[in-house]
Amino acid sequence: MERKHLIVITAVVVLLVGATYGYLEFNRGVAGTASMPVQEKVTAGELLADFQTDEAAANQRYVGMTEQVVQVSGTIRAMEPLGTGVTNVVLETGDDLAGIVCEFQDEEVPTDWRSGTDVSIKGICTGLLLDVVLVRCVAVENK
Amino acid sequence: MRTLAYLTLALAMLPASLSAQERFATRNGHINFFSGTPVENIEADNNKVTSVFDASTGAIEFAALIKAFEFEKALMQEHFNENYMESNTHPKANFKGKVSGFTAADAMKAGSYDVDVSGDLTIHGVTKPLTTKATFVVNADGTIKANSDFSVRPEDHGIAIPGVVRKNIAEQIKVKVDLTYARM
Numbered sequence: 660m661e662r663k664h665l666i667v668i669t670a671v672v673v674l675l676v677g678a679t680y681g682y683l684e685f686n687r688g689v690a691g692t693a694s695m696p697v698q699e700k701v702t703a704g705e706l707l708a709d710f711q712t713d714e715a716a717a718n719q720r721y722v723g724m725t726e727q728v729v730q731v732s733g734t735i736r737a738m739e740p741l742g743t744g745v746t747n748v749v750l751e752t753g754d755d756l757a758g759i760v761c762e763f764q765d766e767e768v769p770t771d772w773r774s775g776t777d778v779s780i781k782g783i784c785t786g787l788l789l790d791v792v793l794v795r796c797v798a799v800e801n802k
Numbered sequence: 803m804r805t806l807a808y809l810t811l812a813l814a815m816l817p818a819s820l821s822a823q824e825r826f827a828t829r830n831g832h833i834n835f836f837s838g839t840p841v842e843n844i845e846a847d848n849n850k851v852t853s854v855f856d857a858s859t860g861a862i863e864f865a866a867l868i869k870a871f872e873f874e875k876a877l878m879q880e881h882f883n884e885n886y887m888e889s890n891t892h893p894k895a896n897f898k899g900k901v902s903g904f905t906a907a908d909a910m911k912a913g914s915y916d917v918d919v920s921g922d923l924t925i926h927g928v929t930k931p932l933t934t935k936a937t938f939v940v941n942a943d944g945t946i947k948a949n950s951d952f953s954v955r956p957e958d959h960g961i962a963i964p965g966v967v968r969k970n971i972a973e974q975i976k977v978k979v980d981l982t983y984a985r986m
Contacts, residue, residue, distance in 0.1 A: 687876045722869060724890055725880070741830055745849060760829070762850065785869040786893050788852040789829060794870055 692781050692795045695728045703733030703750035703759045710787040711757075721784040721791075729784040730799060731759055735776045740765065748772065748780065748796070757789055761796040769798050824858040824906045826946055826983030833866055833979050835954075837972040844878055844971065846871040853981050855901065855946070857909040862919065864981065865896040886961050892927045904938050909946065914939045919950060928959040936979075946983040953977065 699721055701709075706729070710717040721729050733750035736758055740746045746768050750759040761780050772778060779800055782793030831851030837844040848871045853864035868889035873879040883889040899921015908915055915938045923932040936950035953974040956963055963971055 685875070685877060689873065689876045689879060718890070718893055722890075722893070725884070726869065739830075741849075743832075743849070747830065760850070783869075785850070786867040788850070788865055788867060788894075792850045792867055792870060794850065794872065 689795070691797075692728055692783060693797045695781075697730045697781060698723065698727040700730045700732075703731050704753045706731055706759055706784075706791055707752040707754055707757055710791050711754075714787055718786055722786050726783050728781050729793065730779060730781050731761070731793065732779040733759065733777070735772060735774050735778060737774055738768070738772065748778070749790070750778075750780075757791075759793065760790040761793045763796045767797055772798075824856060824909065825986040826855045826857065826909070827986050828853050828981050828983050831864060831866075831979070831981040833871075833977065835871075835978075836976045838976075839970060839972050841970045844873075846873045846879070846882065848872070851979075851981065853983070855948070855981075855983055857904065858906040860901040860904065861899075862901050862921070863896070863898045864979075865894055868893055868895060886956070886963065887926055892925075895923075895925045897921055897923045897932065899932070901936070901938075908938075909940060912940050912942045923954070925954065925959040926961050930958050944985050948979070948981045948983065950979045951976065952979075 701721075706717075706721065709720070721727075731750065733752070735748060736751045737749040738746060739749065744765055746763045746765050748761045748763055748768065750761065752758050761782050778798065780793070780796050781799055782796035785792045785794055829852045830849060831853050833848045833851050835846055848866050850870045851864055851866045853862070855862045868887050869883060871879070871882065873882065899919055901917050901919050903917040904915050917936050917938050918933070919936045920931070920933040922929045924930075932952065934950055934952040936948055939947040939949075941947065953976055955974060956971070
């Protein structure tokens with residue numbers, strides 16, 4: 660009788676743990692960039708050059724199979740608040756035709772950032788359109 | 803500087819003889835897609851769509867990075883990229899087409915215009931024709947706000963959905979496009 664109870668209790672516990680894990684995993688939110696490990700550190704100019712030289716190889720390195728964090732350092736070319744809750748911080752690349760566009764939530768943009776400020780940014784690299792695009796960006800530090 | 807980048811894209815896609823006055827561009831366009839079923843709703847947004855529109859010819863083009871679509875739930879985003887869109891193999895979606903019912907003269911005066919859009923939509927490496935309606939609103943500041951809603955069938959673009967989750971994903975995915983163009 661005791662053994663039967665033990666089996667039932669074990670089965671219920673296993674079921675509860677499994678169900679809880681499944682529920683939490685299903686509802687898991689997208690990870691915050693600040694808490695994710697940095698996979699690559701690169702300057703803005705190098706990042707653009709890598710994409711322009713070999714886009715497929717750069718996608719493999721910086722975009723990856725699963726989303727990964729890239730830390731980019733450079734000088735701010737432009738700050739572009741879009742009025743939709745996000746601000747684009749565009750980094751100089753040495754190429755007038757293309758930049759590194761880093762999408763921040765407005766509240767994540769340090770208030771002392773201006774055009775010409777040297778910065779370091781963590782973000783999820785999503786690839787190359789006209790510019791290299793990083794989303795969910797956060798400031799690392801003012802250099 | 804950034805205008806120069808738009809110009810480069812425009813020159814690549816449009817006849818060089820056209821006046822830049824009639825070209826419009828954005829790199830912050832928005833695409834939302836929504837899949838609604840009794841089992842679950844799936845929705846994602848991409849705020850980094852690049853597009854160029856030439857009002858003199860009606861030529862329009864836009865491109866989006868698949869990995870720039872953001873979901874509320876991480877698991878949905880992972881499945882979207884890895885299992886369905888295979889975004890490592892097909893990192894971009896794009897549309898190339900033509901707008902009819904809107905002229906260069908319309909772009910010079912504020913107002914709302916119902917237009918037709920037709921062209922080729924490439925998703926997951928598969929190109930299919932797309933014809934839809936859109937609204938172009940010319941604002942007093944000279945910008946053009948373009949909106950369009952249409953539906954896409956995943957299977958039309960070679961996106962395989964396993965039978966076990968078929969009821970979780972709508973047969974027709976609703977797509978909303980919002981682009982605010984600035985004159986180049």
